[in-house]
Amino acid sequence: MKHFYKLKKYSQIKFVIEKGEKILLKSSVLYKLDLTNLNLQENLDGKCVISFLLSKKFGNAVKRNRARRLLFASLTLSVKIINTNFAYAFIPRAKLLNMNFKELCSEIDRAILGSAK
Numbered sequence: 632m633k634h635f636y637k638l639k640k641y642s643q644i645k646f647v648i649e650k651g652e653k654i655l656l657k658s659s660v661l662y663k664l665d666l667t668n669l670n671l672q673e674n675l676d677g678k679c680v681i682s683f684l685l686s687k688k689f690g691n692a693v694k695r696n697r698a699r700r701l702l703f704a705s706l707t708l709s710v711k712i713i714n715t716n717f718a719y720a721f722i723p724r725a726k727l728l729n730m731n732f733k734e735l736c737s738e739i740d741r742a743i744l745g746s747a748k
Contacts, residue, residue, distance in 0.1 A: 637681060638682035656742055658739075664717060664718045683720075689725065701727060709740050
């Protein structure tokens with residue numbers, strides 16, 4: 632069973648980035664948008680809304696795909712603490728590729744729970 636709904640259109644990702652709360656992390660920038668007041672929650676069936684935004688400036692395709700895989704793997708481990716009433720947009724930084732996976736998971740968990748400032 633898939634636990635995530637990925638935003639695919641740039642207009643949807645841009646909406647999350649413009650209206651969402653910005654959380655700075657060592658590995659990435661996280662935008663978090665509350666979906667309770669928007670009428671988007673009805674069609675999601677309890678799935679988490681996520682998106683990853685990487686440009687060519689990040690590196691070649693191998694580096695971009697590795698960053699996506701690392702972020703997605705860390706999110707699948709923390710699926711139980713993710714609030715389904717929020718949409719999350721991740722913009723990875725280059726430091727992500729050099730981080731330990733356990734550090735990445737704990738950093739994302741803290742950011743999702745709201746203790747990372």
